[in-house]
Amino acid sequence: MNLSKQVFQFLVAFSVVLYAIACTEQNSQKKHVGANGAAAPAIPDESKLIAIADTVYKGLTFKVYADAKLDNKYHTVYLQVKDKEGKPFNSSSLDYYPQMDMGLMKHGGPFEHPVALGEGWYRGSMVFIMADIPDMGPGWHLYTTLETKGKKDTIALKLPVSAAKTMRTMSSGTRDDSRVFISNLLPDTLKQGKHPIKFLMSRMEHHDFPPLDGYLIKLKTNMPAMGHGSSGNKDAEAIGQGYYEGEVNFSMAGQWEIIVELWKDGKKANQDDIKYQVYIIK
Ligand SMILES: [Cu+2]
Known part of the structure; x- marks a missing residue:
């Protein structure tokens, strides 16, 4: 993505909360165990x-x-x-x-x-x-x-942080939780077939980003070049601490997209489109 576009998108995303980010109060996020913290x-x-x-x-x-x-x-x-x-x-x-x-x-x-x-x-x-x-x-x-x-x-x-080749962290306005961030934990490239898919959702509270549960992440796949999706996808459900898990099925090799909708209380809650690209190999 072009840099000025990225900067612009970022500033738009943050314009509502600039005042909050500028403050310097200590980080107050509560202690919690990691997603992979269950095993020794x-x-x-x-x-x-x-x-x-x-x-x-x-x-x-x-x-x-x-x-x-x-x-x-x-x-x-x-x-x-x-x-x-x-x-x-x-x-x-x-x-x-x-x-x-x-x-x-x-x-x-x-x-x-x-x-x-x-x-x-x-x-x-x-x-x-x-x-x-x-x-x-x-x-x-x-x-x-x-x-x-x-x-x-x-x-x-x-920490040097370069621009990702494939966007995996998106943000959207929502009805109840203002701006939220949704990270898709899939790699850029995957093999054809069924895969578990994980997300981390966080809301923005001043300059903290606490984990966000209570949503259903509806998933749809699309292969733009051929104009079809796939069956066998499973919406991602909350598994705690902001993590969600579902399943995606890519029925052939090529460029696919995963279209995500955030649902809460039986209604679609995201105000911006959320779409992730993934390249599927045989
Ligand atoms: Cu920044």
Whole structure:
């Protein structure tokens, strides 16, 4: 997407709440367990992760890793902390969240408070609701907070966030929850056939993005080049903490789109069209 168009869309999306974003009150999102937090957390395999950023602060080394190179999508972000001797640093007070500083304003994005995995590793999911804009403020940072000897420190690590090749995070006005963000967790390319599909929905409350339950995400598939859809899709239902799960069926290879409607109390609630592109291979 062309950059000025992206900036414009962003500013339109945010114009109603500019005053709220400009305020600097502390993040107040409540603690909650991650979507994949039910199973016992495992120490990640460092070689399978992408190194994103690192810094040293008061003798502690902070290294940020992610599931992929960061773009404006939903990502799982890991932090590894080591002490002066190179030993894992485990802390029950450690927390982190994303924030973008655009110069004239700051805003966050949907995120889950990190889970301590042990061995100095932490894992949390977050959504970068927009890509970096060159020459417009310092951009995205991961703010890590840590309490040592009763004193709270905040460490900011710069996160480069590029523009996603395929848009996976959309926003829409709604009847009851004003502007909401809907992240589709599907990859850009998938194999022909039936696939589970997950979404994360968040509403915007000042500069926080709390998870949003209580909707039914109606799904329709369309293959524009051939003018048909597919059967066997299952609307996505809330599974808690803003996550929704359904099923999509792509009956042949090629370019498809997933058309989404947000339903609440038996009525369509989204005011903007929501459509995701997906490329299907044999
Ligand atoms: Cu921004």
